[in-house]
Amino acid sequence: MPTPSSLNGFYASSVAINTDKKWIVAIIAGDILVSSSSNYKGPVIDSDCTDLLKFFCERRITLGQWHGRDCEVWELLPEAATTEGFTLVELRALLMAADDEDFSLACRAVQLLDWQDKHRFCGSCGELNAVSDSEHALACEACKISNYPRISPCIIVLVTRGDQCLLARNPSWPANRFSALAGFLEAGETAEQALHREVFEEVGVEINNIRYFGSQSWPYPGQLMLGFIADAVTDEITIDGVEIAEADWFRYDNLPGIIAPPTIMSGRLLQQYIDEARLAFG
Numbered sequence: 001m002p003t004p005s006s007l008n009g010f011y012a013s014s015v016a017i018n019t020d021k022k023w024i025v026a027i028i029a030g031d032i033l034v035s036s037s038s039n040y041k042g043p044v045i046d047s048d049c050t051d052l053l054k055f056f057c058e059r060r061i062t063l064g065q066w067h068g069r070d071c072e073v074w075e076l077l078p079e080a081a082t083t084e085g086f087t088l089v090e091l092r093a094l095l096m097a098a099d100d101e102d103f104s105l106a107c108r109a110v111q112l113l114d115w116q117d118k119h120r121f122c123g124s125c126g127e128l129n130a131v132s133d134s135e136h137a138l139a140c141e142a143c144k145i146s147n148y149p150r151i152s153p154c155i156i157v158l159v160t161r162g163d164q165c166l167l168a169r170n171p172s173w174p175a176n177r178f179s180a181l182a183g184f185l186e187a188g189e190t191a192e193q194a195l196h197r198e199v200f201e202e203v204g205v206e207i208n209n210i211r212y213f214g215s216q217s218w219p220y221p222g223q224l225m226l227g228f229i230a231d232a233v234t235d236e237i238t239i240d241g242v243e244i245a246e247a248d249w250f251r252y253d254n255l256p257g258i259i260a261p262p263t264i265m266s267g268r269l270l271q272q273y274i275d276e277a278r279l280a281f282g
């Protein structure tokens, strides 16, 4: 099946194309089982290496295709964690180091399992939902309602002021760990409205000149992070004291000790800003 080359091999679909060999993403209670015998430390296992794992498989869902082969997530029993040649890795640790396609596959695998777990019953009549054979849907026969994987959009924004950017610390984070501001969209709100509201609520700053940067799936659970860079119109910071424990302006070449890696959206926004600021102010 031809797929756009710009997708770099990742093709999200609920339909298998029945390839001889498959790729498997193996999950045990939300953690990812990865091969410990190869240099590749991503989430994908060749189906040639899964003979031992299939005895522990409780559920499989088609994820689509990865580099032309069908790809499935397998949910395994906890006993599979000690299988020789494999190591169990926390999802968050894997995401921090993963490339784009591995990141997408791991997010999709975890999200689909989580979605099925949390939608076993019809929200309208309370009867058991049935898993559709033809698409990723959970259907209630009595109500004729199909439920599809739920994706929750959220925004993350790096607010900048010339050679400085605004970073904040969540109360639960260690000292010196800072990030761009983020929050969920309210029902009925546009992404732009959410940006103005979240930044003002969290740090009391007004913004303009909002530039869309990119998006990233984030499986805690089913979030879609929409990344932006914006200019500050006001610069006095008033933290809300609830979601934000500390916030400040930081010069692009003097950022705090712990910031996100470039694999995740917060880190990507910062890298983009640093590159632009070096050209403008370096």
Ligand SMILES: [Zn+2]
Pocket: 122, 123, 124, 125, 126, 127, 140, 141, 142, 143, 144, 145
């Ligand atoms: Zn129902």
